[in-house]
Amino acid sequence: MTVTVKAESPLQDEIRELVSQLNAxxxxxxxxxxxxxxxxxxxxxxxxxxxxxxxxxxRAVGIGALRREGNGIGEVKRMYTLPEVRGQRVGSALLDNLIALAGSEGIEQLVLETGDRHPDAWRLYESRGFTRCGPVLDYPESRWSVFYEKSLSEARVA
Known part of the structure; x- marks a missing residue:
């Protein structure tokens, strides 16, 4: 499947419907x-x-957001693809665009929280160099959560 990925306003009925499906x-x-x-x-x-x-x-078949948290940190949020397009690299295209934008803006680290029952998401994040870590930002430790991080800056020598 060929998809086009662009930054768009979330204030569209089609996006509201995708977010509703994601939440459910x-x-x-x-x-x-x-x-x-x-x-x-x-x-x-x-x-x-x-x-x-x-x-x-x-037709909108997937979404993903980059939230800038300050201090060189960006959070990957709201990654979702319609069930009928899963496995067709839509999530990969979205994540690649998020990573590229973060890098172009000088964000040094990406973080995210995902669920403990999302092995497909884990594979996607790990394929892009994310590694598991402890709780990020203000998320609590939870058996329901899995946290990831990815450095976008060169390792610094102390």
Missing amino acids: YLLSLSPPAACYHMTVEQMAEPETTLFVARDEAG
């Missing part, structure tokens, strides 16, 4: 207290860029 999917796997949803309104704030993957017909 996450709630089917984890308790509500372990789901850290970000609304489309939050994704529209200046510190966040939403990427949308569209198929040849122009």
